Amino acid sequence: ALKIIIVSDILTLLSLSWFCLVKASGCGVPSYQPNTGRVVNGEEARPYSWPWQVSLESFFPTCGATLIAPDWVLTAAHCITSTLHNEIDSKRLPCSFLCFTLLHRNDIALLKLEKSAVINDKVQLACLPQQDAALSHNQPCYVTGWGRLYSGGPAATTLQQALLPVVDHSVCSQSDWWGSSAKTTMVCAGGESKSACHGDSGGPLNCKGRDGKWYVEGVTSFVDGRGCNTPKKPTMFTRVASFIPWISEVREAKSAPCT
Numbered sequence: 001a002l003k004i005i006i007v008s009d010i011l012t013l014l015s016l017s018w019f020c021l022v023k024a025s026g027c028g029v030p031s032y033q034p035n036t037g038r039v040v041n042g043e044e045a046r047p048y049s050w051p052w053q054v055s056l057e058s059f060f061p062t063c064g065a066t067l068i069a070p071d072w073v074l075t076a077a078h079c080i081t082s083t084l085h086n087e088i089d090s091k092r093l094p095c096s097f098l099c100f101t102l103l104h105r106n107d108i109a110l111l112k113l114e115k116s117a118v119i120n121d122k123v124q125l126a127c128l129p130q131q132d133a134a135l136s137h138n139q140p141c142y143v144t145g146w147g148r149l150y151s152g153g154p155a156a157t158t159l160q161q162a163l164l165p166v167v168d169h170s171v172c173s174q175s176d177w178w179g180s181s182a183k184t185t186m187v188c189a190g191g192e193s194k195s196a197c198h199g200d201s202g203g204p205l206n207c208k209g210r211d212g213k214w215y216v217e218g219v220t221s222f223v224d225g226r227g228c229n230t231p232k233k234p235t236m237f238t239r240v241a242s243f244i245p246w247i248s249e250v251r252e253a254k255s256a257p258c259t
Contacts, residue, residue, distance in 0.1 A: 027052075027068075028127035028213030034142070034161065042162035050144045052126035052216070053159060056202060064145040064203025066126050066216045070116040072251060075202035076219050076238065077103040080111075099258035102250050106185055107221045108238045109202075110250050114258045126204060126216040131244040135217060137168035141189055141207040143220060143235065147200030147228075164190035164205065167234045177232045185242040187218040191234035205237045216240055 034049035054065035054073055063079035080101055099114045117123055135141075143164050146156045172178050172188035182188060189205055205218030218237025224230040240247075 027125040028209070028215060030124060030214070031121035036140075036142070036163070042160050045144060045159040045161040048122045050142075050159065050161070050204075050206065051122055051124035053144050053203065055146060063201045064147075064220065065111070066204040066219070067117060067123070068126055068128055068216065068247075069251070070119060070125075071113045073111040073113065074204075074216065074219060074240070074247070075109050075111060076221055077105070077107045077109040078221075079202040080109050102254075104243065104246060106238060106243070108219055108240070108243055108246075110247065112254055112258065126206070127209070127213050128244060128247065129209075129215045129217055129241040131241060133217075133241040135166045135187060135207065137166060137171070139166040139207060141166060141205050141217060143189070143200060143203065143205055145200030145203040145220065147203075162190075164235060166207075167191055172234060178234070178236065182236070185239050186221065187237040187239045188234040189218065189237060191232060 030049055030051050032046060032048040032051075035043070035046050052067040054067055054075075056063040056065050056075060056079055063075060065073045065075035065079070068074050080103055097114060098111050101109060101111050103109045119125065141164055142161050144159060144161045146159060167177075167188040167190070169182060169184060169186075169188065173180070173182040177191075178188065187205060200220050201222070203220045204216040205220065206214050207217040209215050217240055219240060221236045221238050223235050224233035226233075
């Protein structure tokens with residue numbers, strides 16, 4: 001069965017029955033600041049510094065995700081496979097983790113938790129960007145996850161982070177880059193010696209706003225099939241700012257507690 005695990009020093013299952021609904025005190029301001037001064041080809045993340053990072057697990061970590069509300073998780077649609085989705089829908093165990101899933105064809109998905117997360121100094125929310133908010137070329141953002149450390153290599157056992165500068169769509173859509181595969185509903189980031197890798201899918205592209213808060217600007221979607229660090233093949237993310245109306249509509253329509 002699918003397990004949703006949220007990051008702390010010791011990973012905490014959101015399925016525990018004593019979790020209760022609490023009001024979020026804000027978003028995008030971790031109590032433990034991430035190390036952003038030096039990142040070369042990725043590094044182990046400081047504990048608790050990305051407190052909205054979620055792991056989607058089915059016996060082992062399969063995808064990342066982002067906690068955007070105490071009872072809502074944002075991930076990539078391709079992470080919620082038909083087999084896994086059917087298992088969630090048809091096998092409602094006493095400790096089931098989800099009460100609702102909705103997939104969008106543009107590789108973004110929302111998961112509503114059966115039990116809301118307790119927000120504290122180690123479990124916090126990422127901010128959502130404004131609708132259609134633009135990212136600037138070379139804007140520094142960070143991808144986080146437990147994906148493979150390199151193409152064909154082992155999966156990370158601790159949360160990793162890597163600095164991925166944003167690549168403007170006018171560059172990313174050039175024929176020797178991603179060409180027509182780069183859509184305006186996507187964000188390109190990285191493309192040199194740093195990228196997301198297999199297993200990072202669904203996790204956040206974290207970008208710091210002018211207000212000092214961290215925003216989930218992208219949902220990790222895909223990398224080049226030839227390898228995770230292929231030149232001129234930045235990691236592709238679903239652009240969250242393009243789907244703010246959809247996210248708002250889904251959350252409003254499913255605002256009632258799980259029954």
